[in-house]
Amino acid sequence: MDGVYLDHAASTPARPEVVEAMLPWLSEHPGNPSGSHAVARAARRAIDDARDLVAALVGAQPGEVVFTSGGTEADNLAVDGVVRSTGCLPACSAVEHPAVLAPVAEAGGIVVPTDAGGRIDLGALAEVLSAVDGIGLVSVMLVNNETGVVNDLDAVTAVLVEAASDAVLHTDAVQAVAWMDLTVACRSAGLVSLTGHKFGGPKGAGVLIVRSGVDLAPVLRGGGQERERRSGTQNVPAIVGLGEAARLVVADRAATVTRVGALRERLEAGLLAAVPDSHLTLPEGTPRTPGVAHLCFRGVESESLLFLLERDGVSASAGSSCASGAQEPSHVLAAMGVERGSALGSLRLSLGHASGDGDVDHALAVIPSAVARLREHDPVGGSA
Amino acid sequence: MTVRTDPTRVMVAMSGGVDSSVAAALLLEAGHEVVGVTLRLWGGESDSGCCAVSDVDDARRVADALGIDHHVFNLGDHFESMVVAPYVADHAAGRTPNPCIECNRHVKFGRLMDRAGALGFALLATGHHARVVERPDGTRRIARAVDLAKDQSYVLNMLDQDQLAGLLLPIGDLTKADVRRRAAALGLRTADKPDSQDVCFITRQHGRGDFLGRRLTLTPGRVVDGSGAEVGSVAAVELVTVGQRRGMALAGGVAPRFAVDVDVAAATVTVGPVGDLLVDATPVEAFSWADGPVDGMLLVQTSAHGSSDPAVLDGDLVRWSEPHMRVAPGQSVVFYDGDEVLGGSIARRG
Numbered sequence: 001m002d003g004v005y006l007d008h009a010a011s012t013p014a015r016p017e018v019v020e021a022m023l024p025w026l027s028e029h030p031g032n033p034s035g036s037h038a039v040a041r042a043a044r045r046a047i048d049d050a051r052d053l054v055a056a057l058v059g060a061q062p063g064e065v066v067f068t069s070g071g072t073e074a075d076n077l078a079v080d081g082v083v084r085s086t087g088c089l090p091a092c093s094a095v096e097h098p099a100v101l102a103p104v105a106e107a108g109g110i111v112v113p114t115d116a117g118g119r120i121d122l123g124a125l126a127e128v129l130s131a132v133d134g135i136g137l138v139s140v141m142l143v144n145n146e147t148g149v150v151n152d153l154d155a156v157t158a159v160l161v162e163a164a165s166d167a168v169l170h171t172d173a174v175q176a177v178a179w180m181d182l183t184v185a186c187r188s189a190g191l192v193s194l195t196g197h198k199f200g201g202p203k204g205a206g207v208l209i210v211r212s213g214v215d216l217a218p219v220l221r222g223g224g225q226e227r228e229r230r231s232g233t234q235n236v237p238a239i240v241g242l243g244e245a246a247r248l249v250v251a252d253r254a255a256t257v258t259r260v261g262a263l264r265e266r267l268e269a270g271l272l273a274a275v276p277d278s279h280l281t282l283p284e285g286t287p288r289t290p291g292v293a294h295l296c297f298r299g300v301e302s303e304s305l306l307f308l309l310e311r312d313g314v315s316a317s318a319g320s321s322c323a324s325g326a327q328e329p330s331h332v333l334a335a336m337g338v339e340r341g342s343a344l345g346s347l348r349l350s351l352g353h354a355s356g357d358g359d360v361d362h363a364l365a366v367i368p369s370a371v372a373r374l375r376e377h378d379p380v381g382g383s384a
Numbered sequence: 385m386t387v388r389t390d391p392t393r394v395m396v397a398m399s400g401g402v403d404s405s406v407a408a409a410l411l412l413e414a415g416h417e418v419v420g421v422t423l424r425l426w427g428g429e430s431d432s433g434c435c436a437v438s439d440v441d442d443a444r445r446v447a448d449a450l451g452i453d454h455h456v457f458n459l460g461d462h463f464e465s466m467v468v469a470p471y472v473a474d475h476a477a478g479r480t481p482n483p484c485i486e487c488n489r490h491v492k493f494g495r496l497m498d499r500a501g502a503l504g505f506a507l508l509a510t511g512h513h514a515r516v517v518e519r520p521d522g523t524r525r526i527a528r529a530v531d532l533a534k535d536q537s538y539v540l541n542m543l544d545q546d547q548l549a550g551l552l553l554p555i556g557d558l559t560k561a562d563v564r565r566r567a568a569a570l571g572l573r574t575a576d577k578p579d580s581q582d583v584c585f586i587t588r589q590h591g592r593g594d595f596l597g598r599r600l601t602l603t604p605g606r607v608v609d610g611s612g613a614e615v616g617s618v619a620a621v622e623l624v625t626v627g628q629r630r631g632m633a634l635a636g637g638v639a640p641r642f643a644v645d646v647d648v649a650a651a652t653v654t655v656g657p658v659g660d661l662l663v664d665a666t667p668v669e670a671f672s673w674a675d676g677p678v679d680g681m682l683l684v685q686t687s688a689h690g691s692s693d694p695a696v697l698d699g700d701l702v703r704w705s706e707p708h709m710r711v712a713p714g715q716s717v718v719f720y721d722g723d724e725v726l727g728g729s730i731a732r733r734g
Contacts, residue, residue, distance in 0.1 A: 303457050307503050328458065378502030 003313030004362045008198075008352030009145055009175060009292055010317055014241060015200040015353065021244040022202065025237035033234050034225060043236050050243025057246040058173075058192055059183030060209045066226045067239050070206035071174040071195035073219075075099035077208050077230065078170040078191040079137060081216035083107045088136020088167070091128055093120040093151075094335035097172055100139050101331075110135070117286035118149045118336045122159050129163035138167045142185055143175035146332040146348060147282055148292030150180070157188035168214050174198050174206075177249060178352065179257055179289040190214045196238065200353055201245030205238035260351050261290035267349060267360045268293045274368035281338065281346060293349040296342040300374040305347060308373065312366040318346045393417045394552060395505040397492060398447065398454070400439030402574040403555055404511030405446040406563045409570055410554040411509055412450055419505070420447040420454040423496065425463035425487070426585045446572050459495055466490035468585060472599045478648035478733070479714030480625040482539075482688075483583055489542045489672075497550060507552050512536045515556035516548055517724060523675045524548035526725040531559040538688045541718040541728030542672040593623050605651040607632045609641070615655065621646055624653050626712040627661060644710060645733070662707035667734045668700055668717045673727035683720040686711045686731070692720050700732075 005013075014022075031043035047067065055062045068074045079090050080103050090109035092100050095118050104111070110128055113121050120140050129135060140156050143149070153171055160167055170191035173182060177199040186192045192209035196202050210216050210229060222231030271293070272278055281294040297305070302318030309316055318330075333343040349363060396408040398420040411418045422443040440456055447454035467486045474481035492510065500508045513529035514537040526543060529535040543551065555563050567575035586592050596602065602620035609615050616633040618624055624632070628643045632653060642661050645654040666686070671677065683692035684702055686709075694705040702717060711717060711731040719726040 301499075303455075304499055304503060307455060311504075374502055378499055 003315060004359045006314060006316045006349040006351065006355070006359060006363060008178075008355070009148070009348065009350035011197045011203065012178070012200050012352045013354055014197070014202050015245060015248055017248060018201055018241045018244045022237040022241040025240050029236075031236075033236060034223060043234075047234050047236055047239045047243075050239045050246075053243040053246040054194070054207055057177070057182060057250055058186060058194070058207075058209050060192075060211065063227065064209050064211050066208045066210055066229045067234055067242075068206040068208055068230055069204060069235070071097070071172065071193050071198075072099040072206075073230075074193035074195070074206045074208035075139075075170075075172055076103050077216070077219050078193060079103035079107065079109075079139060080219050081210075081229075082137040082168060082170075082191070082214070084219075085215040085217035086136045089132065089134045090137040090139065091125075091132075091135050091167075092139035093141065095144050095146075095149075095332045096139060096141055097145055097174070100141070100170075100172055104139065114335050116336055117283050118144055118147055118332060119151050119286070120156065122155060125156065126159050126163055129160070129165050129167070135165065135167050137170055137191075138165075139170040139172065141172040141175070142180065142182075142189075143173070143289050144332060145175050146330060147294045147336075148175070148288040148350075149282055150176075150185075150287040150289060152287070153185060154188050176289065177246075178253065179291055181253070191216075196242035196245055199245055199249050202238045202241040205235055205242040207242070256353055257290050260353075260355060263351055263355055263357065263360050264290050264293050267351075267363060268295070270360070270364040271295060271367060274364065275371050278371070279342075281333065281336075281342075291351050293351075295347050295349075296338070297345040297347065297371050298342055300345040300371055300378070302344065302346055304374050304378055305345070305370055308370040309366065312370065314363055314366060316347060316349050318348055393505050394419075394507045394509050395496075395500040395503070396420050396509045397496060397511075398422050398443035399511065399580070400442035400446075400574065400577075401511060401580060402567050402572070402577050403513065403563055404443070405572050405574045406558075406566045406570075407509055407511040407552075407554040408446065408452060409450055409566065409572070411552065412452065414554075416507075418450075418452045420450075420452055421496070421500075422454070422456050423463075423491065424456055424458045425460055425467075425491065427460055442574055442577065446574055449570075449572060457496065457499070459491055462495045463487065463491055466494070472596060474714050475596050475622045476600050476648065478621065478624075478646040480712040481714040482716055483585075485539050485542070485716050488539055493540075493543060493547050493551070497547060501550070507550055509552035509554055511555055512540060512553050513556060513560070514540050514553050516551055516553055525674050525721075527556075528723040529556045531562075533689075534560045536688070537720075537723075537725050538685055538716065538718050541716060541725050543674065543725075544672070545675055548674065593620065596620075596622060603648065603651050605653055607634065607653045607655055610654065610656050610660065615641070618653055621648050621651050621653055626710050646713075661710050663710050664704055664707060666702045666704070666708065666711045666717060667732050668702055668729035669732045670730040671727060672729070674725060678719065678721075678726045682726065683722070685718045685720060686715060692718075 029042055031039035033044040033047050051062045051065045054065045090104045090107050092104045094111050094114050112125050112128055115121050140151050168190035171189040172193045173186055174195050190211045195206040218229050220231045225231050277298045278295055281296050394411050394416045398404045408418055408420055422440045444454045467483050471481050471483045497508050513534040515527045516524055517527040518524050526537050526540045528537045564575055586595050602622055605618045605621035606614050607616035618632050624643050624646050626643050634641055639657050641655040643653050644656045644660045679697045681696050684695045685692040696703045713731050713733040715731045716728055717731050718728045
């Protein structure tokens, strides 16, 4: 990888131990985990070992771990699976990933507003639960993918209890794994979505934790794998890699949080000092993960800024990208009430396990001058 | 900061079609540092235009094949405010606008060209069939393409000296057949791709009336002849274009009649026989000039693939040397000196 990679919230490099763990399962061990012979049983053992590691990561039972193709499938399965099995109405926060928003919208569900920090508005959630009958699923992401803001799921659960709701809580915890102890943060969620490639694992393997007692109909039907909850031959090498990544993250997360948190503080402080008329997108004091620096630069357009940063060796992102690769206005910032002139000039720099001081140095060397150049030569942005 | 203005560095607007694909390839062959950009302009329904996701994919894969970087710029807000909204407003006022020309004016050679400059690209290239020619005095003009059947000089009529100095049109010297041959020889996937024809935000399936009907309250209108007698009706006066013959519930059995005037305020369309379509003069407005205003005897073209005819530009009137077909208000009226564009204007209601 050339240059400075500050887009870990989009995807992380697989850790070397992960790659090593996966390789035999790509070539030496061809077994299908559903088979009966020794070669098949070896594959079955490999994914069940990974299942144990994921269960330990989340504080779940191994039988509650359902492997999927990734976070999107896990989110879709959570919403559609509960809606199909119970006929309930789903609700979710306004800043959920589209993988939650789309199935909730399709089911005629309810979108609950957030506060200025992008955390679900608990008062609004309570009102929705008392005003609308039949809400059986509430989906609130643990960590937002754009800003890194953290929701308090215990507080969400308290609202559900207070409202005497029997709705199951789903959380998209995809962005949380590298930074938070899920055995605590997700303890009150009945359904939890994860994906490997956000914490040093491979793309193409995800997880939905389905706690016992949660009614869930399968979306993919067929051979009945994953205890009838997700049919389809398991992606053995990717699942092995995901398990190894889970093991590693549990082992060294605390140290990474401290180290990367300090990098992020230095990055933010340096940018705020060097770039006039810039500010952090999240209000001060908003709980957030250590990995994301999300800033707004008034008077520039993200697309132009990202173009210049790429030429200066920095890979970053802003908002979210649509299928064509174009930058789309962020629904997250809109839900937070960020004024459009600021939202147009947003920049997300996301750090990860492999980030170091050199990455921050490089970013601090190039970003202020790129912003200054655009403000001088491309002043249309931000005033539109 | 390593970004600087560099004359060898060219940003190519790649629509996903064969012309801009070959334009990028030719610039690369000529030794430029080339970066491809595809604009995402329209988020709604599209089956025909220059910026559907499948066209972005084609542009990206052509860039991959050429080994150049490719970016997608979302200028949708700008397109909506500068092209789509005025298109709707023009129809509401009874005009027949050309949104592709307004897109060139405000988006491709406006916003994109400005952005290219800010990003360190002194030169923007497109796949238009036209040429930029330099005159002995150092000024530049748009000139017709070598392939006259594909000539697009008309839709580039608004460019001024600053814009022309920053513009490359690499395929203007090639025929369309040459362009396709080059693309095929390079193995580009767009070699056989059909030309895009239509307005990107109007689908063939639903059409202009459906689009405007969702953004405007369309007005049913009377159709009268030159004497004021009511001879037909239309469902929406906003959808009638001067010169139109059909769709006005006119009785048969008489010589064909054509719309010669649209008065939205009075919800009235006036029709007349074919002879009424001919006029001695066409009123125009909203001039743009390549290098300052010109008047007197010129060649004047009133549609993208029409002929250019002699006329005298006298203030805001184009006085035709021979009677000329009426020009629908809103259409571009473009001034030529031989094959070279002097400037443009927009027809207004007389």
